Amino acid sequence: MNLKQKAAEKAVEAIQDGMKVGLGTGSTAYWAIQKIGERVAQGLHIQAVATSQASEDLARELGIPIIPFDQIGRLDVTIDGADEVNEQLVLVKGGGGALLREKIVESNSDRLIIIVDESKDVKVLGTFPLPVEVVPFASEWTLEALRQTGCQAEWRIQDGERYLTDNGNYIADCRYGTIENPQELEIRLNQIPGVVENGLFINMADQVIIARANGQIDIRN
Numbered sequence: 259m260n261l262k263q264k265a266a267e268k269a270v271e272a273i274q275d276g277m278k279v280g281l282g283t284g285s286t287a288y289w290a291i292q293k294i295g296e297r298v299a300q301g302l303h304i305q306a307v308a309t310s311q312a313s314e315d316l317a318r319e320l321g322i323p324i325i326p327f328d329q330i331g332r333l334d335v336t337i338d339g340a341d342e343v344n345e346q347l348v349l350v351k352g353g354g355g356a357l358l359r360e361k362i363v364e365s366n367s368d369r370l371i372i373i374v375d376e377s378k379d380v381k382v383l384g385t386f387p388l389p390v391e392v393v394p395f396a397s398e399w400t401l402e403a404l405r406q407t408g409c410q411a412e413w414r415i416q417d418g419e420r421y422l423t424d425n426g427n428y429i430a431d432c433r434y435g436t437i438e439n440p441q442e443l444e445i446r447l448n449q450i451p452g453v454v455e456n457g458l459f460i461n462m463a464d465q466v467i468i469a470r471a472n473g474q475i476d477i478r479n
């Protein structure tokens with residue numbers, strides 16, 4: 259079993275019958291959705307929403323009941339991956355481009371469990387370029403404003419084209435090198451017109467499950 263799968267399967271132990279569950283996005287969340295699908299096939303009753311079209315499609319394939327957002331109410335738990343986590347449970351997310359939906363879903367969840375392999379556990383955030391979702395309108399001005407916050411910002415490109423999120427927006431990947439003060443940076447980013455959301459998740463994770471190559475699973479609360 260790979261490390262992502264290990265962390266994911268540990269997290270899925272928290273899901274109980276009757277819960278409303280948020281499904282994350284990415285290659286680690288994939289394993290959580292697989293495991294949830296397995297438990298649903300064995301009789302677990304849950305209601306779910308997904309943080310991306312890809313995760314929703316996967317969940318439906320596995321028979322996990324997907325409920326419309328306006329009918330599900332507040333979620334009990336969401337399980338998702340991250341690109342970086344630090345000691346204070348601050349996260350960088352959005353490597354898979356789903357940061358906006360993830361932040362909305364996870365803000366409406368009583369509990370957020372983050373699942374990572376040990377490569378994501380960092381002392382200081384910022385090695386992974388911070389994803390920022392930007393509306394297409396006049397977006398070069400927004401990109402320039404992002405650069406003024408002290409990063410090298412580039413549009414995300416996929417298959418030779420400007421990457422489009424599930425919401426039809428662009429992603430600017432912002433290389434800061436180190437993010438010493440995520441709280442301050444988040445405020446600056448949110449003040450830029452044209453920025454829809456940024457990949458800093460502060461005071462959101464309740465638990466981080468880290469699977470290590472030595473076989474250990476660390477749980478950080």
Ligand code: 5RP
Nearest residue numbers: 284285286339352353354356
């Ligand atoms: C998607 C995310 C993912 O959780 C993050 O990119 C981690 O992905 P992976 O598990 O594939 O490493 O934030 O927007």
